[in-house]
Amino acid sequence: MAFTTVLQAISFALVIVFPNLALMALGFGLQRFTMLNQTFVDTASKLVFNYCLPCLLFLSVIKSQIDYSEQITLIGAGFLTTFVLFFGSVAYAKWRVPDVRDKGVFVQGVFRSNMAIISLSVVTNAYGELGTSVGAVYMGVITILYNVLAVIALSGTSMQRSAGLSQQFFGITVNIIKNPLIIALVCAFVYKGLDLPSLPKPIADTGQLLANTALPLALICTGAALNVKSMFTLSGVSMQASIGRVIIAPLVAVMTGVMMALPPLYFGVLFVMVASPAAAASYVMAKAMGGNDVLAANILAFTTVFSMISLTVGMVLLRLIGWV
Known part of the structure; x- marks a missing residue:
């Protein structure tokens, strides 16, 4: 039975991750054959x-059935896990990551996971519609936290060290307020909170078409910026960040779940949401905010492959123990 469960989990993981890998491979191939240039990737x-x-x-928030009051414990566990990973990676980067353009990208690579694409699919497969609704609540709240912390990390490390504390704080605040992802999420929660009517169909359809291009285009650009040699350099920053995402992050999620005595459903959702690969948006945000986009692409590519292994193994072990 356990062997069959492992095979099923591995098979499902491969089905989920293959489209992401294929799109990154497409971007990498197009760049190698000079069919994509840096101008296209930037634009x-x-x-x-x-x-x-x-x-x-x-659109994902306004379409979901979100009830925050029933899942305070899970959301609290998500905040705790995220803060442990964020501040731990900040402390590590301060001493072990020399290049200022790499620091924020390293931090983002460690604490930020791909909840909207990988995690939610795995949760739905594991727990059905109930898992989907629970995962949507978690994703909606933690995504805002992710984006705020990512802006702080990338803003703080890209500024000149000579800048004063007040200047840095002002710059970080401006970047948070102007961040399109944060603006979109806040607007979505306000929209749902006011119980406004559905969007007119032409507007909703136009927005959906734009939304549908987000992941494919982001992954193609990621593949085009990929540096394979750097990705597999064991002493490189990308490998250190990948270890944090693939190994450390799932362990922190497990410790948080045990410490907070989460019920099996919430424990499973927390683990899957934290243990997934680096978020596809991490590359886009790093590039938009002047971080080392090649490093972000390398972290994304490496963790997309190896996080699926750690996620699969982790879920099998947790299920055998009876925690999920």
Whole structure:
């Protein structure tokens, strides 16, 4: 039975991850054959960051049936896990990541997971419609936290070290307020909170078309910026960040779930949401905010492959123990 469960989990993981890998491979191949240039990647990344991803987040929130009051414990566990990973990676980057352009990208690669694409699909497969609704609540709240922390990390590390504390705080605040992803999420929660009528069909359809291009275009750009040699350099920053995402993040999620005595459903949702690969949006945000986009692409590519292994193994072990 356990062997069959492992095979089923591995098969499902491959089905989920293959489209992402295929699109990144397409971008990488097009770049190698000079069918994509840096101008295209820069322009497409700005399009995804400013329009496509905001539409995806806005529409996903207003269409979901979100009830926050029933899931305070799970959301609290998500906040705790995220803060542990964020502040832990900030402390590590301060001492072990020398290049200022790499620091924020490293931090983002460790704490930020691909909830909207990988995690939600795995949760739905594991727990059905109930898992989907629970995962949507978690994703809606934690995505805002992710984006705020990502802006803080990328803003703080890209500024000159000579800048004063007040200047840095002002710059971070401005970047948070102006961030299109945060604006989209806040607008979506306000829209739902006011119980406004559905969007007119022409507007909803246009937004959905933009939302549908977000992930494919982001992954193609990621593949085009990929540096394979750097990705597999064991001493490189990308490998250190990938270890944090693939190994450390799932362990922190497990410790949080045990400490907070989460019931099996919430434990499983927390683990899957945290243990998934680095978020596709991390590359787009790093590029838009002047971070090391090649490093972000390498972290995304490496964790997209190896996080699925750690996620699968982790879920099998947790299920055998009886925690999920």
